[in-house]
Amino acid sequence: MQPEWFVPDTGRKEFWTEERCFITELLNTPASPDASLAVARVEPGVTTQLHKLSGISERYIVRKGEGVIEIDGVRQPLAVGDQAVIPADAAQCITNTGSDDLEFYCLCTPRFRPEGYVSLED
Incomplete structure (x- = not known):
């Protein structure tokens, strides 16, 4: 029997x-209710x-x-190594301005759950 703190690789x-991006969830399980981690990939343009995210803060x-990145109407360029701390319930989007894919880690607290996602587009 595995210990309750062990989370096996699910091959996700x-x-x-x-949202118009690709996601790879690295960690998103009820065993870790306080946080989830994913990689997002946004194609050029x-x-x-x-x-x-209702009640969920993010860090990119x-x-x-x-x-x-645009958070609550404020735009900020981002490059490799840059980070953004996105408060819960903040309006957000990100644009890939380069010629290659934009990839970033998404750390959510508490963990991401689909019912927390709220589209702000018509």
């Missing part, structure tokens, strides 16, 4: 989202859906590419 693969850490 990258998947497309209505794409802007993700304007949205908010850019690992590849460049872009511009």
